[in-house]
Amino acid sequence: MPDSVGELGEFGLIGAVTARLPQGPDVLLGPGDDSAVVAAPDGRVVVTTDLLVENRHFRRDWSDAADVGHKAAAQNLSDIEAMGARPTSLVVGLGVPADLPVDWAVGLMAGLGEEASLVGASVVGGDVVRSPLVVVSVTALGSLDGVPPVTRSGARPGDVVAVCGRLGWAEAGYQVLSRGFRTPRAVVEAHRRPAVPYGAGREAAELGATAMCDVSDGLLGDLGHVASASGVSVDVDAASLVVAPQLREVASALGADPLAWVLTGGDDNALVACFPVDVEVPERWTVIGSVSAGSGVTVDGSAYDGAAGHDHFAG
Amino acid sequence: MPDSVGELGEFGLIGAVTARLPQGPDVLLGPGDDSAVVAAPDGRVVVTTDLLVENRHFRRDWSDAADVGHKAAAQNLSDIEAMGARPTSLVVGLGVPADLPVDWAVGLMAGLGEEASLVGASVVGGDVVRSPLVVVSVTALGSLDGVPPVTRSGARPGDVVAVCGRLGWAEAGYQVLSRGFRTPRAVVEAHRRPAVPYGAGREAAELGATAMCDVSDGLLGDLGHVASASGVSVDVDAASLVVAPQLREVASALGADPLAWVLTGGDDNALVACFPVDVEVPERWTVIGSVSAGSGVTVDGSAYDGAAGHDHFAG
Numbered sequence: 192m193p194d195s196v197g198e199l200g201e202f203g204l205i206g207a208v209t210a211r212l213p214q215g216p217d218v219l220l221g222p223g224d225d226s227a228v229v230a231a232p233d234g235r236v237v238v239t240t241d242l243l244v245e246n247r248h249f250r251r252d253w254s255d256a257a258d259v260g261h262k263a264a265a266q267n268l269s270d271i272e273a274m275g276a277r278p279t280s281l282v283v284g285l286g287v288p289a290d291l292p293v294d295w296a297v298g299l300m301a302g303l304g305e306e307a308s309l310v311g312a313s314v315v316g317g318d319v320v321r322s323p324l325v326v327v328s329v330t331a332l333g334s335l336d337g338v339p340p341v342t343r344s345g346a347r348p349g350d351v352v353a354v355c356g357r358l359g360w361a362e363a364g365y366q367v368l369s370r371g372f373r374t375p376r377a378v379v380e381a382h383r384r385p386a387v388p389y390g391a392g393r394e395a396a397e398l399g400a401t402a403m404c405d406v407s408d409g410l411l412g413d414l415g416h417v418a419s420a421s422g423v424s425v426d427v428d429a430a431s432l433v434v435a436p437q438l439r440e441v442a443s444a445l446g447a448d449p450l451a452w453v454l455t456g457g458d459d460n461a462l463v464a465c466f467p468v469d470v471e472v473p474e475r476w477t478v479i480g481s482v483s484a485g486s487g488v489t490v491d492g493s494a495y496d497g498a499a500g501h502d503h504f505a506g
Numbered sequence: 507m508p509d510s511v512g513e514l515g516e517f518g519l520i521g522a523v524t525a526r527l528p529q530g531p532d533v534l535l536g537p538g539d540d541s542a543v544v545a546a547p548d549g550r551v552v553v554t555t556d557l558l559v560e561n562r563h564f565r566r567d568w569s570d571a572a573d574v575g576h577k578a579a580a581q582n583l584s585d586i587e588a589m590g591a592r593p594t595s596l597v598v599g600l601g602v603p604a605d606l607p608v609d610w611a612v613g614l615m616a617g618l619g620e621e622a623s624l625v626g627a628s629v630v631g632g633d634v635v636r637s638p639l640v641v642v643s644v645t646a647l648g649s650l651d652g653v654p655p656v657t658r659s660g661a662r663p664g665d666v667v668a669v670c671g672r673l674g675w676a677e678a679g680y681q682v683l684s685r686g687f688r689t690p691r692a693v694v695e696a697h698r699r700p701a702v703p704y705g706a707g708r709e710a711a712e713l714g715a716t717a718m719c720d721v722s723d724g725l726l727g728d729l730g731h732v733a734s735a736s737g738v739s740v741d742v743d744a745a746s747l748v749v750a751p752q753l754r755e756v757a758s759a760l761g762a763d764p765l766a767w768v769l770t771g772g773d774d775n776a777l778v779a780c781f782p783v784d785v786e787v788p789e790r791w792t793v794i795g796s797v798s799a800g801s802g803v804t805v806d807g808s809a810y811d812g813a814a815g816h817d818h819f820a821g
Contacts, residue, residue, distance in 0.1 A: 220657065
């Protein structure tokens with residue numbers, strides 16, 4: 192096999208990257224035609240898309256190809272989870288420089304496929320084009336299987352706010368990597384591959400969650416979206432937030448505040464949801480706050496004076 | 507409003523580009539949440555994706571923002587048509603340099619929305635990120651409304667081959683633009699905005715088309731995909747191909763062969779389909795060849811010695 196994607200050409204590369212993609216039961220027509228056909232059993236399809244650009248959303252010297260594939264898939268699958276839906280499939284647009292090793296493109300697709308397979312979803316199609324830098328576009332589809340979608344706009348005063356998944360870990364990993372370190376491994380790995388709490392979105396929907404959001408811009412930023420869409424205020428109880436010993440250690444070494452990472456760090460793809468107060472939230476969810484009449488997000492009753500969420504245009 | 511997307515920021519830009527996107531009847535939940543929800547009335551969804559990279563798939567000095575939006579939408583909607591499906595929705599990933607005028611991004615989204623509205627489809631979601639050059643990722647969804655998908659693999663010996671839509675026009679426009687001219691306007695416009703024969707894909711499916719393909723890589727290249735997927739050979743009758751006077755004029759001025767543009771030019775997004783011989787093809791379809799046992803594509807019984815299709819990695 193040629194070493195670079197330029198030598199292999201478009202159709203050769205498409206063949207190489209789609210060769211071993213397993214197709215799950217929701218796939219009615221897989222890769223290789225003008226379009227794919229996927230089951231949408233209840234007559235609705237959930238759809239979300241994200242674009243990842245090299246040196247902005249990932250660095251090839253920080254993450255290997257499979258890491259980038261896992262991350263690109265995970266952040267889309269998480270947006271499907273956040274509606275209470277079950278991911279069924281992904282399509283991928285891949286922009287590659289001519290000198291990109293074929294192995295890198297193949298590794299990326301393998302990572303995408305592996306992450307998708309964690310939830311039984313399949314990579315059903317894509318597009319490969321030449322680009323001066325690596326660009327990965329992922330669109331995920333999902334099925335609600337009869338449940339109503341959980342939006343950002345249904346939170347009501349009196350609801351409790353709960354989180355499922357890790358917070359602050361990806362930010363800790365980013366801070367470590369950006370200072371030239373490669374350890375501690377746990378936080379670096381968290382930056383490379385988010386650990387999405389798969390299944391928790393559907394679980395929350397079935398428990399009657401009133402609103403839900405994927406935490407990709409940071410807890411306070413994403414709760415701000417929920418507060419704004421729902422026309423409510425949200426207060427976070429700082430003492431209820433889990434600040435893992437690993438984060439404390441890294442923050443201590445770097446002279447940083449680990450609670451700020453938990454409150455504002457992005458890219459962990461945790462889920463945050465609002466539940467009626469009488470719902471007994473399952474163990475993997477942690478109640479971290481409450482919803483009131485009003486607007487905006489507070490921490491322990493006050494405006495938080497750290498950075499509120501991260502804008503992908505900043506930095 | 508700030509002049510550049512860098513000044514406006516991610517959330518501001520998202521607001522600006524999604525402000526006036528009309529939502530059609532298939533949209534159950536539109537832009538603004540983690541994901542959108544779209545109707546898939548027969549329990550299946552058709553999905554396709556394309557990635558357009560500045561200076562490879564479009565040039566900002568050749569096409570205005572609305573042109574790029576129209577083209578990005580059209581080439582995806584055409585892939586939905588080519589399955590016999592009806593487009594319902596698009597999601598868009600947009601990579602923008604900080605110095606990109608806000609008007610350009612807004613114009614792009616307006617072009618996308620206008621093209622989608624030609625078929626009653628809606629832009630239901632997207633992602634906006636910073637990128638050193640403009641990147642547009644479009645994913646289109648469609649509904650089969652109970653008809654079976656028309657794939658590339660069903661052509662049978664004895665079928666006739668028919669084409670609907672223009673061929674060679676986008677290539678003629680490209681040749682004109684690449685020599686620094688801006689006229690004739692008709693071919694330049696064809697390069698900027700393909701004229702997809704909307705509705706013809708469903709029409710072909712209902713008439714019993716055995717195979718169908720969008721002509722994006724060039725007629726011979728795309729017929730090669732059909733021949734290969736179906737395990738048949740296809741012969742094109744050159745005399746049956748329409749070579750419009752406008753193409754003859756441009757080719758004459760440039761010393762080129764207009765038939766070569768018709769046979770191998772890409773990006774017109776015509777449809778080519780195979781039909782059982784007893785089907786009376788509607789007037790907008792032109793019978794251009796036939797299917798036999800064997801393999802490969804010929805023109806008037808012989809291998810074509812021009813360039814066979816275009817590889818998006820070339821040039």
